[in-house]
Amino acid sequence: MVEKGGFWCGMSTVSLTYLEKSLRVSGDNMKQLIILTLFLLTRLGGAESPSRPNIILLMGDDHGWEEVGYNGHPYLKTPFLDEMAASGLRLDNFYAQPVCSPTRGNVLTGRHPNRYGTFTPGCSLRPEEITVAHLLSKAGYGTGHFGKWHVGPVKKESPTNPGAMGFDEWLSHDNFFEMDPVFSRNGGAPKKFYGESSEILIDEAINYIEKKKNAEAPFFTVIWFGSPHEPYSGLETDLALYRDLPKEFAPGEVSLTSNETGSRVKRPQREVLIERFAEITAMDRSIGKLRNALKTLGLRDNTLLWYCGDNGTPPSGLTKSRFRGVKGKVYENGIRVPGVIEWPNGISRPRNSSVNSVTSDILPTLCALAGAKTPKVPLDGVNLVPVFNGEMKKRGEAIEFWNIRGMGSGKPYIDPELQKGTTPLVKKMGNIFTRNFRNDRYEKIREKDFKGARAILTDDYKLVLDGGKGTGAELFDLKKDLGETHNIAQAHPDVVEQLSKKLRGWQESVLNSLMGKDYN
Secondary structure, three states: OOOOOOEEOOEEOOOOOHHHHHHHHOOHHHHHHHHHHHHHHHHHOOOOOOOEEEEEEEEEOOOOOOOOOOOOOOOOOOOHHHHHHHHHHOOOOOEOOOOOOHHHHHHOOOOHHOOOOOOOOOOOOOOOOOOOHHHHHHHEEEEEEEOOOOOOOOOOOOOOOOOOOOOOOEEEEEEOOOOOOOOEEEEOOOEOOOHHHHHHHHHHHHHHHHHHHOOOOOEEEEOOOOOOOOOOOOOOHHHHHHHHHHHHHOEHHHHHHHOOOOOOOEEEEEHHHHHHHHHHHHHHHHHHHHHHHHHHHHOOOOOOEEEOOOOOOHHHOOOOOOOOOOOOOOOOHHEEOOOOEEOOOOOOOOOEEEEEEEEHHHHHHHHHHOOOOOOOOOOOOOHHHHHHHOOOOOOOOOOEEOOOOOOOOEEEEOOOOHOOOOOOOOOOEEEEEEOOOOOOOOOOOOOHHOOOOEEEEOOOOOOOEEEOOOOOOEEEOOOOOOOOOOOOOOOOOOHHHHHHHHHHHHHHHHHHHHHHHHHH
């Protein structure tokens, strides 16, 4: 028997209420028989199920866990993300990688970025990687990318541009962008668009979605915002919302990029936060515009909308916090991000989940929903569909984080000319205002290659190794110590040993992947 709002084979939904009403409408036995036959054929998989969801992934740039209204921020206004959290699935323990390019590779592949050399910002994917866009495209989805790419150049000749990585259409930037952004459409010459960047992306995505609706094809749309990454800027109406921030809220100065020169500059943090918060509110408003458009198009009920950040809060945006660390660290403030899913057909009532989840879970989850096969390579994510209806109470599997240290063979995996970016940046990168990429070949692994800040998170503990200077092994119970202030490693040496071995074994698998063994 199919439950209302339940799943078929872990991926499809159906409204039993609709079926029951249809059967009551007419006393005509033939109509009843036709309806029932179509229902059974769909359930048995005789045809591609029309109830597979449309899918939209939204990602903020440098947007930390605490920077939303629904997580209790005292000043930030995010009414539309708050609505999503109130009506859908709130993933309270959602994680990303410590910095952005690795997280974007993580989302696309379901694999830890160190497996294919996307160690830090400016490292590209490898052309052999199989992405969620490849997989959903093969399953019949239209695939579009809008906004920040940052895992290789977006130009046409790049072997890791969005098109090469499975997207049918794209309007994208090599890195991040501010007001009046410059984008490349389908690999063409960069073109300036005038206006607030989040709204521009949403307008373009809505146009794409309308085309897919008219083509009667399910769509997979990725919208990666440039906000709220520094340098900050905002519309006057958004800035005005935060002009009265308390002066004591952010005393002192912070270092960030100058919008005028592209170089580093120091500014009062209160001024900086006014601009940062304005960017977050503008991004939130654009999400509201998207939700309204889906409703107008009649697509809201069966469209899965998934929002998350790409890493934790950067130093320029960090004030008082319940968490330890900052963007780039494997402590909670570096990796814990907002995560919320709205899908009326599949998540029929509001739900909060404390199950540990991470950006590498996105690929296996979406494949399950779309009826797509996952690739036959090591994955680092799990299928979260059982979380949607509350069946999964614990993750079971560990989540690993790793800032690899000093890797670089000097032998390029991709021709350096093909790794040169074209879309202009406000931020000066060396002597240029664009972003270039690299990815190296690796032929052997050395003991020192296992170093770097790393962590393993289980349902019960979090072990951090080399998290900071001289910290050594740190063990935390996040249920009791969310701020990671009490290292309980000495009290639980057996747990430290067990998790250290598990983490080391996972690293060996990652380094085997890095040497290209998954592509054989």
